[in-house]
Structures are given as structure tokens and as C-alpha cells.
Amino acid sequence: MSDRTLFGKIWDLHRIRSMGEGRDLIFVDRHILQETTCAAAFRGLQEAHRPVRCPTLTCATQDHIVSTELNRNAASNRGGRELISLMAKNAAAHNIRLFGLDDPRQGIVHVIGPELGLVLPGSIVACGDSHTSTAGGLGALGIGVGTSEVEHILATQTLVLPRPKTLRMSFEGKAGLGVTAKDIVLHALGTFGIAVGTGHAIEYAGPAIRALPVEGRLTICNMSIELGARLGLIAPDDATFAYIKGRPYAPQGALWESALASWQTLRTDDDARFDRELSLDISKAAPQITWGTTQEDVIGVDQALPDPSHITDHDRRERAVAMLDYMGLTPGRPIEGTPVDIVFIGSCTNARLSDLEAAAAIVRGKHVAPHVRALVVPGSSQVKRDAEHKGLDKIFTEAGFEWRSAGCSMCVSINEDIVPPGARCIATSNRNFENRQGPRARTHLASPAMAAAAAIAGGIADVRRFA
Amino acid sequence: MKREPFQNFSGIAAPLPLKNINMDAIIPAPYLRTADADLAHGLFALWRYDDQGHEIADFILNRPAFRNATILFGGENFGCGSSREAAAWALKRFGIRAVFAPSFADIFYENAFRNGLLAGIITHETLAHALALISDNPAKASFAIDLSNITLTGHDGQKLPFTVPDFRREALLRGDDDIATTLRCADNIDAFMAHDRLNRPWIYETGMTP
Numbered sequence A: 001m002s003d004r005t006l007f008g009k010i011w012d013l014h015r016i017r018s019m020g021e022g023r024d025l026i027f028v029d030r031h032i033l034q035e036t037t038c039a040a041a042f043r044g045l046q047e048a049h050r051p052v053r054c055p056t057l058t059c060a061t062q063d064h065i066v067s068t069e070l071n072r073n074a075a076s077n078r079g080g081r082e083l084i085s086l087m088a089k090n091a092a093a094h095n096i097r098l099f100g101l102d103d104p105r106q107g108i109v110h111v112i113g114p115e116l117g118l119v120l121p122g123s124i125v126a127c128g129d130s131h132t133s134t135a136g137g138l139g140a141l142g143i144g145v146g147t148s149e150v151e152h153i154l155a156t157q158t159l160v161l162p163r164p165k166t167l168r169m170s171f172e173g174k175a176g177l178g179v180t181a182k183d184i185v186l187h188a189l190g191t192f193g194i195a196v197g198t199g200h201a202i203e204y205a206g207p208a209i210r211a212l213p214v215e216g217r218l219t220i221c222n223m224s225i226e227l228g229a230r231l232g233l234i235a236p237d238d239a240t241f242a243y244i245k246g247r248p249y250a251p252q253g254a255l256w257e258s259a260l261a262s263w264q265t266l267r268t269d270d271d272a273r274f275d276r277e278l279s280l281d282i283s284k285a286a287p288q289i290t291w292g293t294t295q296e297d298v299i300g301v302d303q304a305l306p307d308p309s310h311i312t313d314h315d316r317r318e319r320a321v322a323m324l325d326y327m328g329l330t331p332g333r334p335i336e337g338t339p340v341d342i343v344f345i346g347s348c349t350n351a352r353l354s355d356l357e358a359a360a361a362i363v364r365g366k367h368v369a370p371h372v373r374a375l376v377v378p379g380s381s382q383v384k385r386d387a388e389h390k391g392l393d394k395i396f397t398e399a400g401f402e403w404r405s406a407g408c409s410m411c412v413s414i415n416e417d418i419v420p421p422g423a424r425c426i427a428t429s430n431r432n433f434e435n436r437q438g439p440r441a442r443t444h445l446a447s448p449a450m451a452a453a454a455a456i457a458g459g460i461a462d463v464r465r466f467a
Numbered sequence B: 001m002k003r004e005p006f007q008n009f010s011g012i013a014a015p016l017p018l019k020n021i022n023m024d025a026i027i028p029a030p031y032l033r034t035a036d037a038d039l040a041h042g043l044f045a046l047w048r049y050d051d052q053g054h055e056i057a058d059f060i061l062n063r064p065a066f067r068n069a070t071i072l073f074g075g076e077n078f079g080c081g082s083s084r085e086a087a088a089w090a091l092k093r094f095g096i097r098a099v100f101a102p103s104f105a106d107i108f109y110e111n112a113f114r115n116g117l118l119a120g121i122i123t124h125e126t127l128a129h130a131l132a133l134i135s136d137n138p139a140k141a142s143f144a145i146d147l148s149n150i151t152l153t154g155h156d157g158q159k160l161p162f163t164v165p166d167f168r169r170e171a172l173l174r175g176d177d178d179i180a181t182t183l184r185c186a187d188n189i190d191a192f193m194a195h196d197r198l199n200r201p202w203i204y205e206t207g208m209t210p
């Protein structure tokens, strides 16, 4: 057959049988646990006296609730201790490898998955967290699941899922100055909206995707959830294979050779048909920044805020009024220059080494504006060490940034890193919903370089002026 | 585990017809911090309580007529955002047994059924009709849900249709647990793994031990 999509090839390879009604029983190659969505799953297993089916295909990390204090220890973050120790107990009881708080390989689940070689092209990776879609950047299917499914995978190493439809999103043109993977995906959100991918697996394709470094592809696939899809992926290529080779849990020697031969067939056939095709030319896009409280409410940094009086559709107008009010913004004014209180560089979207390097390049030799609190939270303990090895921590701290330990931090406000009520934060994470970063927090999503520029300028700034 | 089978029922329906009601709104992150948080209290917490923790009087679930709602009418793309299953739990613990909306986000949709919560898809016209019935007479915001015949009926007696896939409906009616169903296919899983291990040995030889 020469008419299959990449998604279809991977899905079919994992399909054990049909379960009727368009649902398939799917094998899960790697199951990664995080502390906030597995406690009830383990309790369920215990109550039903069910064992973990494949402990060696399962691992665990602690990222959401952990303190990101620089020299954190077991006494940090009172609020999180219960779930942290519960997970350690469950992992030990079921023989599961835990990359816990004090492990050098600890980090945000979607950062350590690729980093440790747990995510492999053509594999299916599942985790009780929606941004598991990040794995698609290496040509894997990353499936975010809820706690009941975590329990289901623990007990069976499988999932029962309806086969999603397919959507190819092609990105044409060459990215302009200051336009990163984050800007590309935000631009897609602004163009197609946050529901475009519902029920679909998205394949990102086209020259602008091919041109992205591997970590940028992880950023794009990370935000598949924001586009409404559960899955997003990019065909692997030589850059992908080079990225994976030699990582701690990647295959080695003869195993590597046979894996590589198989991975090289992982692409969509020329005659394949998608249920839906979209394309977007990114060559004219400016660096992007969100202004509202969903990710589709995004504009170029050189644009003006929307003016609801110019919006004819009643619902859209009402929503724009409410969002501008929540965000404390004046309609029609340029977004550039809006003062910010907090700058957060972190999260599974944008806290890999290349993200920190991009931010550091803007920050080097400059200083954070006096009224701004700026934080850098590496995505993993490994990213933190690599960055320190390159001296990035010095660049950040000398500029007045806080340099913190790895975790989700201010992305989800579930530990002590919280944006105060009414404060304005420019964040490199993926969600700008009301109250996401703390009650009444105002969030603007942007790239690491844009966030860095805002920290220095003290307000939303066009990063191209810093180039 | 066996769940309670879903029974037809009548209950108060609360209208919350906003688009894109996301998981962070349904159950804010602080309620995910411990294994035994009060999720019923946390449901829509940032909309229900002010900074001092006092109820915001005009939020729909705080209004006397809707405090005991067991049905929710939501807007498009209900439950978007994160994969937190606690959203479904919080709705259930509060007492909500069915949510109707023109569309649901994928992950919420599955979590709902998995936890015995009915997520029924209705047309915009049906939603508008239901909302009008409630706003006409908030004291008569009761709807009867008939899952066998896939209808909901308000105080005007008109049977409104909704959509629910057959297998979800049957699982709800039977009170089936997913794991038990899958474990009936254990032989298929074993055979798949035995064969797959030969084709993709690198998947299985992980060296991953504690």
C-alpha cells in the first residue's frame, strides 16, 4: 500500500483488535506517570487487586506540584508533600522507575520523555497529562489521558480509543526575523482557532516545519491540544534520529540499527488522503502574542488590540469586551508597550535548552526592568545542568532573573509559583485561561525570546528590536 | 469495579451556556493538590467564591433555584484545556449527572462517560429552546432525562433529542467498567506482544528498572 498517512501507519502497528463502534484496542509502548493524575489510579488497582501489567514499559516523574526553589529538599512545598510521597510509595510497590524530586533525571514529563530517549519515532506514548502530544515532535503518537485511563494502561498496557480523523496542516514560507516555533503555532491558533483539531490527529508538514530544529517541533506538537486535537505529529527525519541517538534509554548497537531501519519508513505516502487539509503561509507573520483568554486570541506584536466596536458578530463582540476587561487592556491600542509585572520562562512548551539559549541571547548584558519579577524555570534537571554548564544561569541571574529548579512551576499554579491577582504575566507556557496562573492572573503567551525582551523592556516589546 | 447503572431521572438544569468552558474553570488547580480534596466545593470555585471564599450570589449554582442542579447546559467546546479527570469527578461530586452542550472537548468527553457522567450533544436550537424554558420560569427548570429513548423533556413537555454513541449509552446503562472489558481480551494482548516483540525488540528491551 502506498496511500497511508504517517498517523495511520503508527496506529495500525499498535492496533490489537477492534472493540466495536469505531474503537480500537491500542498497545501503549511507553507509559509515563506524573504525580497529580496517578494517585487515584493506583488506589483503583489496589482495590481491584490488579497488578501493573508491564512495569518496565512504565516510569514516573514528579513535576507538577514540586517546589522549584533553587535548593529544594523534602521540606520544600508543604502543599505538595502528600502526593509526592504517595507516588514514591506507589512506584516502589509496583517496581516502577521513578525520576523523583532528587533524581538527576527529574523534569517535566514532556521534557524528559524525549530527553531520556523514552519517546521513540513510531511509538505510542501515553501519560496522564494532555500535553503528551509533545512526543509527536519525534514522530511518535503522544496520547494524553485521564486518571481512569492511567489505571487502564497500568492494568492492561493498552487503551481503547476511537480512531481519530486525520488533518494535515502545512506550513509554507520562511519564518521571518524573531519568528520561532512558538510563534508559528500561535499564528496557526489565531488563524484556525482552538477547535480546529477536535477529533483529529494533526500532521504538521511543509517547508517551515522541515526547517525547524527538533526542539521547535516538540513545541509545535505540544500545542496540538490548544488546537483542539489530542494528537499531533511530525514525520521524523535525520535530524530526529541524530537527536535521539545516544540518549539514556534509546536503543543501542544492533537494536539501534534495526530500529533506525524501521523508523526510516515513517512518513506519509504521496497518495495518502487526509480527512482535512489546511495550509498557512507564515512568511509574513510577526512574532506573536496572545491578548485574550484563549489561545486563538493572538496577534502580531506590531498590531493593535482588537476594538469590539468594529466586531459585527454579537457573540464575538461580547467575548472580546469581556476578555479585554479581564485582561485590563484598552481596545484599539497597540499591544506593544503594555507594562508587565511578571515574566515566566518555563513549561513543557518552551523550557528546553534551545529555548533558554534564545532567551539568554536577548538578555545577555542587559537588566530586567525594576518593576518586573522574572523567572527562568528549566524544563528538566538535565536542562538546568546543561544551561549552567554553558553559563546561561549567570547571564540570567546577572540580569536580575530568578534561576530555579525544574518543574511546571507558574504554568499551572499548583505549587507556590503563582501570579498575584490582577498582575500581568508574559509566559512561555501554553495556557492563558482566566485564573490559570493564579486567581485573576492575566497571561500573555509568547516565545522565550519575546518573554526575555519584555523582561528587559518592562513591557510587551517587539523582539526584533533586540536582534 | 462495577458502577451504578445510569437510571433515567428528572432534575434541575442549570444554564451555563458559555463557549469554551475549560477544565481550569471547572476545577481550579489548587483542588488537585491532595488526594482527597473537596471536589464538590471546588467545582467552578473561582466563579462561585470571591477572594474571601464567600459565595458570589449571582453565579448560577449559587442561586437558590439552581443549588441542587443535577443537569448542566453548557456552550460549545465544553471541557477544553487540560486532561484533568477531576473535572468529571467534581461535576459528579457536586451532583451533576448529565451535561448537555453543542460540542465537547475530546478528553473531557471520554472522561465524562468513563466516570458515569452523561455528556449529551445537542443542537444549538435545542440548547436555545432549553435555555428559553429555564429563563421563562426558573422555578420550573426541571428536565426529565430518558437515556433509553435519548430524549430530554422540559416543563413544556416537548421531547428534545440529544446524541450519544450507542456503546457509551449501553455502558452507562449497564454500569460497565472499562478495565474488566479489556481484560476479557487478555489473550489478544498477549499474542500481540509476543509477535510485536520480534518486530520491534527495541520497544521491549528498555532496561528500565527502579
Ligand code: SF4
Pocket: A063, A064, A108, A109, A110, A129, A131, A347, A348, A349, A407, A408, A411, A412, A429, A430
Ligand atoms: S508545564 Fe504546564 S502544560 Fe506542561 S505538563 Fe506542566 S502543567 Fe502541564
